[in-house]
Amino acid sequence: MSGKTHSGKCGFFAVSLTVFLCIAMATVGIGQPGELVLPAEFKAIDTPHDAGKSILLVWSRSPSEETRADKGLEYVIYEATSPEGPFKVEEKAIVGLEDTLCSDAPALFGFSPRHKNFRFVEISQVDEETEEVRQHWYRLGIRDETVTEPVMLDTIVTAKARMNYFMSHRWNTLLVLLLMAGLVLVCIEWAKKHPDLFIRKIPGIDAVDEAIGRATEMGKPIMYLTGYSDIDSIATIASINILAHVAKKVAQYDSRLIVPNKWAVTMTLTQEVVKQAYINAGRPDAYNADDIFFIAGEQFSYVAAVDGMMVREKPATNFFLGSFAAESLLLAETGFSIGALQIAGTDSTYQIPFFVTACDYCLIGEELYAASAYLSREPRLLGNLKGQDITKIILTILILLGSVLMSLHVFYPEQHWLQAIKHFFAAL
């Protein structure tokens, strides 16, 4: 009786233990790799718009992502040099659950509601030793912290990395560029026939004559700075274009022009431009190459030297035109302290408030680029300016339209064409 009772107790204990272990194992998932559900789809494609050096591996999201995300679920890519293997784990190709959705890379995959169900990884096909492009074969595995070995998908995929001659995701930029180039050319032709184009007044540029005249009357020099950037900056080129006009006026007024440069290349160019301007003004004898010189490539050494020069030479007029950084206020305030009339213009939005505060006139934004055309009144340049204005109007209309459509997307989120429009504007 007692033995029976004992065996009954043992049986109950064994059953309880088994049930408990089953529940525990089901909860933790130890030794049950079968519970990791493999992706239904796995494929390899050539990376669009690259130079034929990589491919994309794309797979559908495993349903386990929903249930096992907190257990460090990740995908493992295995690579082999032949379809037969052996496949080895690529260090770069262990893919977590962050930032690898196809929907996060519209430049590669475009827009589709399906893309949020797929993940991808870009794999280089370039051999690190030989630097040659070689074809590889891939398998996909899935694992989390509850399994020791990844569960493998049987599918073996490969793709050939092909050269793409056009970056198709930049078509919108190309479209706008062609539109603008076309408009500019049309407007130039139009301006040749209608040279009396209306250009709104830009007080900062109108003041150039007054500024040079003032310096001449006071018998003091004019200082012209082309900014912080070298000649590879468009703002510097725009500044040098304005310098040519200023130098010509200075030569005509028989005043003195000082151009301290931060870059040696800019120095040689400004020397050439000023020299030519003096020749054009019929005053080659008045040109003094020693007034156009190099100071220092280091930002604050340049500032210290220019500030010192301002205090000693006391120029009647200062021009600060080009790209400027932290030195803008150091220069403009020193110029203000010596009572110089100051005209500034920069493409750096952070420096515009400083120039507005410390200078008499400030060219804001594209006025810096328009100044050369404004000063020369040359029909072709004015035509270019008109083309620029029309492009700006078109872009403004597009932005307004984009804003309306984006607002509509909030109310109609299922309309994916609205999202495609967002991508068009975001990538522009």
Next chain:
Amino acid sequence: MGFFKRQLPMIIVSVVGFLMIVSYFSPAPFLQGMFTGANEWVQIIANFALVIGVFSLMRAHYIKIKRKEAGYGYSIVMYICLIFMTFVGLALERNIKSGGVFMWMFKWVNTPLTMTTFSLLAFYIASAAYRAFRARTFDATVMLVGALILMIGRVPLGAMLSDFVHQQITVTQIIPGLPEMAGWLLSVPAMAARRAIFLGLAVGIVATSLRILFGIERTYMGGGD
């Protein structure tokens, strides 16, 4: 002669410029290689030009010393520093390293001097702000109020002040705190103005580039009007 001075540089600028644009739209290795190569050329030319620049600097200071112009003593200091650093860099320390004289001079002489110049900005900002924020006109008053909200709202004092006022006078809780106001000023009106300027700048840059590429703008080559 005119061809070499005008047309040839113009052709080089246009061809290279258009190839640079094409390289933005195509990943073809020869175009990308050309793009990288062109950038390397810029560095090489800049280094050669630096020699010309140094000679220009020496000449400018030589003239000052010769004419004994105002502050010519600084020109002598410049010559001493230039010769000393060149001697240390080329003759004494062929391999410039962190423990050497060259780097010591750079770290303990050049850097403090440049930082001193930079620190002047704090005083200049104060004097410029004083002028800009004098509430003489309606615009200046708006700017002054905006600046005050921004300055106080971006420091802990602003949040403390807002919390204090909200706790003491319950009705004021409907008014956003200073940090929120500062954040709104930065992210809405200021950002809108910046983006408008950015748009103008971007279009201006493209238009100027097209002028140069089409050969309409030649002033930067010394062509004059």
